[in-house]
Amino acid sequence: SQTIHQWPATLxxxxxxxxxxxxxxxxxxxxxxxxxxxxxxxxLQLLFYSVGIGQISSEVPxxxxxSRPQDRQFILSSKKLLLSDSGFxxxxxxxxxxxxxxxxxxxxxxxxx
Amino acid sequence: QQQVKQSPQSLIVQxxxxxxxxxxxxxTAFDYxxxxxxxxxxxxxxxxxxxxxxxEKKEGRFTISFNKSAKQFSxxxxxxxxxxxxxxxxxxxxxxxxxxxxxxxxxxxxx
Numbered sequence: 001s002q003t004i005h006q007w008p009a010t011l012x013x014x015x016x017x018x019x020x021x022x023x024x025x026x027x028x029x030x031x032x033x034x035x036x037x038x039x040x041x042x043x044l045q046l047l048f049y050s051v052g053i054g055q056i057s058s059e060v061p062x063x064x065x066x067s068r069p070q071d072r073q074f075i076l077s078s079k080k081l082l083l084s085d086s087g088f089x090x091x092x093x094x095x096x097x098x099x100x101x102x103x104x105x106x107x108x109x110x111x112x113x
Numbered sequence: 114q115q116q117v118k119q120s121p122q123s124l125i126v127q128x129x130x131x132x133x134x135x136x137x138x139x140x141t142a143f144d145y146x147x148x149x150x151x152x153x154x155x156x157x158x159x160x161x162x163x164x165x166x167x168x169e170k171k172e173g174r175f176t177i178s179f180n181k182s183a184k185q186f187s188x189x190x191x192x193x194x195x196x197x198x199x200x201x202x203x204x205x206x207x208x209x210x211x212x213x214x215x216x217x218x219x220x221x222x223x224x
């Protein structure tokens with residue numbers, strides 16, 4: 001089965017600093033990859049998804065960007081963090097063949113101060 | 114048409130009781146309906162899923178009931194336990210398209 005690695009687990013960054021969150025996937029190839037953000041006690045907001053290397057779709061305009069340099073690597077970035085970027089960031093993976101289950105990583109808690 | 118509406122927003126159930134969470138969808142092309150369980154500080158984990166060719170699926174204490182004509186599906190947790198206290202999300206998709214999630218239900222099972 002698929003395994004999703006996300007790091008770091010927690011991160012405290014000052015306003016205006018850059019951000020790089022990394023997600024890697026094991027156990028599958030050519031997956032669809034997703035970045036979600038979850039505010040405290042709230043639902044899952046889809047930020048980006050990717051169906052292949054270099055292919056990124058953005059769901060909402062924001063201070064963030066995503067890249068997929070390798071088949072099983074998905075990176076979420078920002079050049080200058082805002083206070084409103086604080087939240088729980090989740091990477092998810094879904095295969096495009098066989099079982100249709102989507103799996104989530106354990107998330108990164110980002111606090112912008 | 115892509116929305117999945119989930120209710121209630123929060124739920125308190127006594128230990129041993131039945132927890133029921135409901136979801137409604139509009140897109141009749143949806144053909145995959147999973148439920149996720151999320152504990153604080155953790156990523157959501159797939160709990161159980163159903164396809165529209167069956168009306169019910171049961172796995173242990175967890176059951177999905179599906180009503181295609183009403184475009185509704187629900188999660189039933191039988192004999193609810195304190196360890197079931199978590200946030201539950203329903204979702205829907207067509208094929209391998211991006212999942213559309215409900216807004217979540219915070220379940221608290223009191224001892």
